Amino acid sequence: xxxxxxxxxxxxxxxxxxxxxxxxxxxxxxxxxxxxxxxxxxxxxxxxxxxxxxxxxxxxxxxxxxxxxxxxxxxxxxxxxxxxxxxxxxxxxxxxxxxxxxxxxxxxxxxxxxxxxxxxxxxxxxxxxxxxxxxxxxxxxxxxxxxxxxxxxxxxxxxxxxxxxxxxxxxxxxxxxxxxxxxxxxxxxxxxxxxxxxxxxxxxxxxxxxxxxxxxxxxxxxxxxxxxxxxxxxxxxxxxxxxxxxxxxxxxxxxxxxxxxxxxxxxxxxxxxxxxxxxxxxxxxxxxxxxxxxxxxxxxxxxxxxxxxxxxxxxxxxxxxxxxxxxxxxxxxxxxxxxxxxxxxxxxxxxxxxxxxxxxxxxxxxxxxxxxxxxxxxxxxxxxxxxxxxxxxxxxxxxxxxxxxxxxxxxxxxxxxxxxxxxxxxxxxxxxxxxxxxxxxxxxxxxxxxxxxxxxxxxxxxxxxxxxxxxxxxxxxxxxxxxxxxxxxxxxxxxxxxxxxxxxxxxxxxxxxxxxxxxxxxxxxxxxxxxxxxxxxxxxxxxxxxxxxxxxxxxxxxxxxxxxxxxxxxxxxxxxxxxxxxxx
Amino acid sequence: xxxxxxxxxxxxxxxxxxxxxxxxxxxxxxxxxxxxxxxxxxxxxxxxxxxxxxxxxxxxxxxxxxxxxxxxxxxxxxxxxxxxxxxx
Numbered sequence: 245x246x247x248x249x250x251x252x253x254x255x256x257x258x259x260x261x262x263x264x265x266x267x268x269x270x271x272x273x274x275x276x277x278x279x280x281x282x283x284x285x286x287x288x289x290x291x292x293x294x295x296x297x298x299x300x301x302x303x304x305x306x307x308x309x310x311x312x313x314x315x316x317x318x319x320x321x322x323x324x325x326x327x328x329x330x331x332x333x334x335x336x337x338x339x340x341x342x343x344x345x346x347x348x349x350x351x352x353x354x355x356x357x358x359x360x361x362x363x364x365x366x367x368x369x370x371x372x373x374x375x376x377x378x379x380x381x382x383x384x385x386x387x388x389x390x391x392x393x394x395x396x397x398x399x400x401x402x403x404x405x406x407x408x409x410x411x412x413x414x415x416x417x418x419x420x421x422x423x424x425x426x427x428x429x430x431x432x433x434x435x436x437x438x439x440x441x442x443x444x445x446x447x448x449x450x451x452x453x454x455x456x457x458x459x460x461x462x463x464x465x466x467x468x469x470x471x472x473x474x475x476x477x478x479x480x481x482x483x484x485x486x487x488x489x490x491x492x493x494x495x496x497x498x499x500x501x502x503x504x505x506x507x508x509x510x511x512x513x514x515x516x517x518x519x520x521x522x523x524x525x526x527x528x529x530x531x532x533x534x535x536x537x538x539x540x541x542x543x544x545x546x547x548x549x550x551x552x553x554x555x556x557x558x559x560x561x562x563x564x565x566x567x568x569x570x571x572x573x574x575x576x577x578x579x580x581x582x583x584x585x586x587x588x589x590x591x592x593x594x595x596x597x598x599x600x601x602x603x604x605x606x607x608x609x610x611x612x613x614x615x616x617x618x619x620x621x622x623x624x625x626x627x628x629x630x631x632x633x634x635x636x637x638x639x640x641x642x643x644x645x646x647x648x649x650x651x652x653x654x655x656x657x658x659x660x661x662x663x664x665x666x667x668x669x670x671x672x673x674x675x676x677x678x679x680x681x682x683x684x685x686x687x688x689x690x691x692x693x694x695x696x697x698x699x700x701x702x703x704x705x706x707x708x709x710x711x712x713x714x715x716x717x718x719x720x721x722x723x724x725x726x727x728x729x730x731x732x733x734x735x736x737x738x739x740x741x742x743x744x745x746x747x748x749x750x751x752x753x754x755x756x757x758x759x760x761x762x763x764x765x766x767x768x769x770x771x772x773x774x775x776x777x778x779x780x781x782x783x784x785x786x787x788x789x790x791x792x793x794x795x796x797x798x799x800x801x802x803x804x805x806x807x808x809x810x811x812x813x814x815x816x817x818x819x820x821x822x823x824x825x826x827x828x
Numbered sequence: 829x830x831x832x833x834x835x836x837x838x839x840x841x842x843x844x845x846x847x848x849x850x851x852x853x854x855x856x857x858x859x860x861x862x863x864x865x866x867x868x869x870x871x872x873x874x875x876x877x878x879x880x881x882x883x884x885x886x887x888x889x890x891x892x893x894x895x896x897x898x899x900x901x902x903x904x905x906x907x908x909x910x911x912x913x914x915x916x
Contacts, residue, residue, distance in 0.1 A: 321850040330876035364884035
């Protein structure tokens with residue numbers, strides 16, 4: 245067995261056979277033509293361009309239908325390449341003067357432009373090579389009378405393994421037969437990632453050596469949430485993943501409940517919302533019935549680029565999410581990354597413990613220029629829908645005050661500029677550092693809401709780095725210390741009349757969702773596919789039961805005891821529905 | 829026949845990458861005039877997407893627009909507005 249680690253691009257699990265897409269070799273042979281053949285070659289060029297045009301238009305229609313307008317627009321540039329006068333004249337000139345065949349003339353001209361593009365300093369422009377290569381391959385195939393690799397003809401369920409996927413490749417894939425994507429290149433915002441997420445297909449990208457290490461037909465497990473790919477895994481691992489997969493499939497099957505509200509049998513209504521990152525995930529959030537966005541991660545706008553995103557660009561992104569989620573609320577978390585992640589900051593030294601280092605609100609307060617641009621964009625987007633702003637990694641009230649002061653400055657500026665925004669925008673503190681949890685009473689007096697980030701809270705309270713395999717077993721959401729912190733944060737918040745959400749993985753886990761329901765949590769935010777299951781759970785239990793069980797659970801000694809106790813109690817409550825809802 | 833030659837600063841935030849370049853070509857092709865773009869001495873056809881892309885125009889780059897033809901004035905106005913627009 246072979247385990248490959250890449251970038252977790254699109255969540256979920258795929259188990260199946262690999263289909264490795266080799267890089268297609270399209271070489272144009274050079275042949276001399278006679279003077280009489282010149283017009284024939286030019287005619288062949290025109291024919292190939294027209295046919296390719298038809299092909300792309302059809303593809304564009306399909307994409308418009310499957311993925312929507314934004315994805316379809318990408319192909320506008322492809323179509324323009326086909327009618328590019330400079331390119332076509334260049335090809336015709338070569339055919340006429342050098343007396344070469346059209347295939348050769350075409351590939352030489354294209355090569356010339358691609359080489360120029362590759363020399364450009366701007367990363368964005370350099371990446372356009374992908375588009376030009378994509379379209380020129382289509383034309384070349386027509387000229388060489390080669391069949392277009394027809395990915396839409398894939399008739400069995402497979403995991404696609406490729407060096408990279410071109411926009412037209414991903415678009416033509418029959419999504420019902422694709423169990424996952426695995427690519428050598430790519431990042432969190434690359435094309436494959438975006439498509440995979442909008443289709444809800446698990447994907448791991450940036451594996452570098454996937455196409456070398458994986459052969460077609462080999463058995464694979466793609467764990468898109470952890471960014472892992474197992475090649476020919478042991479039976480035991482397959483079984484384990486199959487269990488988790490059935491659980492996920494189950495989420496999709498319970499979709500019919502998703503449109504209903506999450507109300508317990510004794511009429512306590514809570515909010516079940518979605519964690520999203522890319523705007524493409526909004527449709528998933530809707531599909532699974534999320535009532536709002538409990539955590540909108542904004543890091544993707546900042547990553548993998550040289551220049552900082554402008555206020556306008558951010559404003560548009562936030563406004564789009566706010567609009568599409570209307571009337572539900574959208575909690576926009578200000579950037580939660582380390583200073584080293586900014587390409588515009590190459591001189592930031594490597595930190596020994598980045599988790600404890602210069603990141604999130606610490607970075608933002610040190611770089612008010614970056615922070616202000618984001619806050620202004622968030623404020624401007626607050627005219628639409630129901631936008632809330634949340635600060636990550638608050639460790640004490642000092643940071644919250646400073647952040648709020650900068651927000652106030654932005655408000656003043658906007659007012660002065662006569663720009664509209666929601667003057668009463670809700671401000672939340674993310675509770676993920678133990679010191680914040682322990683001073684929640686102080687923070688609550690100056691926050692409009694809390695959102696508990698359990699992933700970090702667990703790591704910081706238990707001093708466990710989850711990525712370190714040797715200590716990962718100590719990462720226990722059910723640890724009494726964690727439960728006590730969560731309970732006290734919720735209690736203190738309610739005493740101060742503010743509401744509390746939870747946006748870590750715990751809120752999407754049925755056992756802990758039930759436990760925190762008993763702690764009187766107000767909002768549960770999770771990856772969209774988890775929403776239906778949690779709603780189903782909440783609808784099948786009584787708040788009074790959850791409260792009584794939570795009260796006892798929090799007094800138990802170990803995480804194991806806690807989990808077993810909740811599980812046993814839930815079995816008693818749900819009886820025959822237990823497997824259906826939890827299906828562990 | 830009119831001829832307009834003027835230098836402007838591109839404010840489109842990504843410069844002229846695929847989508848803005850495509851839009852520019854679509855605008856340019858609406859007009860009969862000859863439209864050329866000049867950056868650092870290099871001159872390309874403003875109606876060719878490949879040529880525009882290979883010019884490598886970033887945001888903030890000075891770009892000379894040279895337009896010659898019957899509808900030069902209208903063409904210039906529209907192209908200038910597009911290139912100096914902040915968003916998209």
